[in-house]
């Protein structure tokens with residue numbers, strides 16, 4: 001890849017019309033409307049990407065329900081995560097070329113370092129997202145797709161993949177071989193966390209509330225699986241599995257903060273990612289002192305972190321878990337399937 005020269009504008013391959021979903025007024029899936037418009041020509045530094053696949057995350061349900069933590073603009077094209085093919089570039093674009101397979105960061109302007117207020121605009125929120133046939137994106141947001149991944153697989157990386165990577169590596173030194181990592185539930189973040197942690201050399205303990213998913217978590221790389229329905233005191237089970245010591249790290253996605261802290265070894269690290277259960281019960285700070293815990297909240301990740309993750313994914317030929325693929329015209333059915341069926345793996349919508 002040539003990162004030093006600039007390309008002239010190239011727009012010949014733009015389609016004559018573009019279909020995009022928008023989130024309108026109303027509630028639930030009725031908000032999802034498909035519209036056709038003329039394509040936007042990429043401006044300076046911009047790249048037009050023919051989207052081939054997008055994936056749904058818990059975030060998309062929150063956006064649909066009007067519950068997302070960050071601003072969402074009216075009539076937004078939803079979905080932060082997608083992958084596609086470059087079809088046209090604007091003036092001054094440095095490396096992207098028609099035919100390149102790319103994904104985009106959820107925070108297009110967050111290149112590196114600390115997150116800041118001016119870096120918070122995000123795809124499928126305050127900016128139009130990827131549930132469209134053609135996304136025009138700043139080149140700085142784009143990354144090449146690891147060569148072994150299909151478009152549906154690559155579309156799973158930007159939100160939950162990068163969040164899991166950040167949770168496990170974003171504290172400066174990351175998971176050390178021989179450490180024990182606890183993942184909570186088997187959602188998108190957790191399935192990536194299981195795969196990353198195992199390949200980083202950790203012993204992995206995973207929780208799930210589903211008996212069918214126990215074996216699949218083992219096949220994915222979990223050394224031990226604790227069913228939180230069979231063991232409501234699952235933190236006790238986790239301590240038993242570690243000889244009473246506790247785990248070095250937790251990736252907390254479930255809304256089970258107190259039990260996750262109670263699973264930690266002394267001086268352990270808790271990556272606070274979210275709460276699928278919606279439980280945000282306050283935590284007694286003395287509990288944190290009792291294990292000298294470090295708690296770090298995670299906000300997806302930067303372009304630099306995404307590039308590091310992609311290199312790791314390529315090195316280990318890691319394959320994301322895809323549950324089911326829907327065609328573009330059935331986007332509403334994809335949302336519904338994701339919301340209702342408690343899938344194992346990502347729900348993907350293919351475009352074109």
Ligand SMILES: NC(=O)c1ccc[n+]([C@@H]2O[C@H](COP(=O)([O-])OP(=O)(O)OC[C@H]3O[C@@H](n4cnc5c(N)ncnc54)[C@H](OP(=O)(O)O)[C@@H]3O)[C@@H](O)[C@H]2O)c1
Pocket residue numbers: 057058059159160163184185186187188189190207208209210213228253254255256272273274275276277298299300301342343
């Ligand atoms: N901070 C960030 O940057 C960031 C980024 C991405 C996601 N998030 C947040 O992280 C969370 C996970 O996101 P996701 O996209 O991975 O979600 P997801 O794929 O929708 O996760 C669904 C899974 O959560 C598990 N689950 C549901 N209720 C549970 C409970 N009471 N206890 C334990 N597990 C439970 C279930 O697994 P089992 O069937 O195995 O029990 C279910 O399959 C969400 O809160 C999301 O908003 C935050």
